[in-house]
Amino acid sequence: MRKLLGISLIVLLSACASQTTQPEVDDLTAGSGAGAGLGGSDLGGAGSGRPGYFSQLNDPNSILSQRSVYYDYDSYSVKGEYRELVLSHARFLRDNASASIILQGNTDDRGSREYNLALGQRRADSVKNMMTLAGARDAQIESVSLGEEKPRAMGQGESVWSQNRRTDILYRGE
Amino acid sequence: MSINWFQSIRAAWILLLCLISAHSHAQLNIEIFGGGASRIPVAIVPFADENKLQQSITRVIGDDLQRTGLFRLIDPAGLSPHAPVEVVYADWVNRGANALVIGRVTAVSGDQVEIQFRLMDVAKKSQLTGLAITVPTSQLRAAAHRIADVIYEALTGDVGVFSTRIAYVLKRGNKYALQVADADGYNAQSIIEYTEPIISPAWSPDGKHLAYVSFENKKPIVYVQTLATRERRAVASFKGSNSAPSWSPDGKRLAVVLTGQGGSQIFLVNADGSGLQRLSRSSGIDTEPSFSPDGRYILFTSDRGGSPQVYRMAVGSSESGNAERLTFEGSYNVSPDYSQDGKSFTFIHRNNGQFNVAVQDIGSRQVQILTNSKFDESPSFAPNGKMILYATEINGHGILSAVSRDGQTRQHLTVQTGDIREPAWGPLPTWK
Known part of the structure; x- marks a missing residue:
């Protein structure tokens, strides 16, 4: 019995030490390491084949450089002040068929993590709907949720929570 | 003692061997109240x-x-x-x-x-x-x-659960570790560590696998990982968000929440990722599925009535249009988890801005609030139905706590540093 235990221990410990393989993820830019920032705007390597439209997207004088939509508590409707921002990105997608985005919905940290994930999804979906109605193609947009897991501001109180109730617009390949 | 005894205990040791590792730094301390x-x-x-x-x-x-x-x-x-x-x-x-x-x-x-x-x-x-x-x-x-x-x-006269294990997520600095520990918090070991969030660990009924949600690829994806070999596979990585895994009692399927077809809706998928089948069909949010022990029903959270409440649907029927609403007290009842006898469930009830662990008897609909803390999350029944493990917050830190089914005894399981959350109580060992 003791011998058997010893062998099991070695097998298990060596298994414990082995690297887990990175899974295949459908529909997302490849080559992103585990350490890549979710909340940032880096969705993969900026290689030499980078489309020219990125200069337009990152022009600080363009509304396209603005990438976040904020919400009221318990709300997922896009407020009037963010309408032009969302529609500008929608028109950009309409005019640049090869461009595509991922919309990440976020919530504050009150309540169930899974339910907040669903609420964040609703926020991202509301932006997506507005964009497709304005001419962007469905296939250009993936709406996902990060729920309460990636807060932009840490702590408690409305000034913190209001920054975390948002949808971020990330261009693929940027 | 008999040969059978030695065989069964040997199986147990092999099962427990993976708990002995270099990662057992997160020792938990226990305090008892009442x-x-x-x-x-x-x-x-x-x-x-x-x-x-x-x-x-x-x-x-x-x-x-x-x-x-x-x-x-x-x-x-x-x-x-x-x-x-x-x-x-x-x-x-x-x-x-x-x-x-x-x-x-x-x-x-x-x-x-x-x-x-x-x-x-x-x-x-x-x-x-x-x-x-x-x-x-x-x-x-x-x-x-x-x-x-x-x-x-x-x-x-009840089954003991001292030889069971628990899983939870430990956040330390910007690192997230999915850990498995003995039921008393000792022998903690990291199953996987990332710099991106991990949520919703769920034990397979045989205790050999953990399903969980990882954000390592910029969106939530459901993985199943085998504890002994550390092999893992993505079982739900569809367009949109993938989350909230719950194992069927036979371990062959998982209920998951997907958003690719609009809204957050509950689907069934085989444990190998094949055979996707839509289960709920509402215009609202349907999430946090929990299988009944006989596999016939699923409890879930839905806001179809205007506020998040716990509902029950039959797994056999393809549509949840006639799902039955189970919770009525208050405007926020979420995160249901079935008891092992299928007669009750634990959930989180919000009252006056406090989030507390509650238990509802399914037959009588009687509700009992078991805690009086501020931010309780993720309640999970012990496999003998006598205790409930949950996450709560003390001094801004997430800790694990357990409360007896009758609310009479509470205990904190704390780590020295870091936030601990998303607990899931594992099944009885296979030799029991």
Whole structure:
């Protein structure tokens, strides 16, 4: 019995030490390491084949450089002040068929993590709907949720929570 | 003892071996609040020669029993019987003990030790049960848990859960670790570590796999990982968000929440990622599925009525249009988890801005709020239905806590540093 235990221990410990393989993820830019920032705007390597439209997207004088939509508590409707921002990105997608985005919905940290994930999804979906109605193609947009897991501001109180109730617009390949 | 006994205990050791690792830094401490009025008084005499071991067997047994809130430990000071013939029952009657635990430890060979223990009925002056276990010294805690299970089962008639494991997520700095530990928080070991969030771990019914949600690829994806080999696969990585895994009781399928077809809706998928099938169909949010132990029903959270509430649907029917609403008190009832007998469920109830663990009897719809903390999350039933493990917050830090089914006993399981959240109580070991 003791011998058997010893062998099991070695097998298990060596298994414990082995690297887990990175899974295949459908529909997302490849080559992103585990350490890549979710909340940032880096969705993969900026290689030499980078489309020219990125200069337009990152022009600080363009509304396209603005990438976040904020919400009221318990709300997922896009407020009037963010309408032009969302529609500008929608028109950009309409005019640049090869461009595509991922919309990440976020919530504050009150309540169930899974339910907040669903609420964040609703926020991202509301932006997506507005964009497709304005001419962007469905296939250009993936709406996902990060729920309460990636807060932009840490702590408690409305000034913190209001920054975390948002949808971020990330261009693929940027 | 019989060959069968050795075979079963050997299987248990192999199962538990993966808990012994270099990662056992996150030791949990236990504090107990309150307690039931009628606890069983038990005296545990330190076993003969156990002071020669690195680990006190009887201390682990005593801690296990005390955490349930069902026992009161009687100090054996001055008395040290180790065999039935050495027991003077009158002494223990005088100290108010109903039951007495005695035993001895004997070195067998190499690092193997034999632990003999007996549980004595003080009133009847007879032995209730006893056991002899031979283990390597690295497995002394597991042996003590096994003995505590035997004592618990003899004195309460319920299945003991001291040999089970728990899973949870530990956040330290910007690192997230999915950890598995013994039910008392010891032998913690990281299954996977990332710099991106991990949520919603779920044990397979055989305790060999964990499903969980990882954000490592910029969106939530459901993985299933095998504990022994560390192999893992993405079982739900569809367009949109993938989350909230719950195993079917036969371990063949998972209920998951997907958003690719609009909204957050519940789907069934085979454990290998094949055979996707839509289960719920609403215009609102349907999430947090929990399978009934017989596999016929799923509890879930839905806001179809205007606020998040717990609903139940039959798994057989393809549409959840006639799902039954189960919770009615308050405007926020989420995170349901079925009890092992399928007769009740635990969930989080919000009242006056507080989030608390509650239990509802499905038949009578009677609700009991079990905690009075501020931010409780992720309640999970013990496999004997007597305790509920949950996450709560103290001084801005996430910790694990457990409360008895009747709300009488609560305990904190805390780590020194870091936030601990998303607990899930594992199943009974396969040898039980």
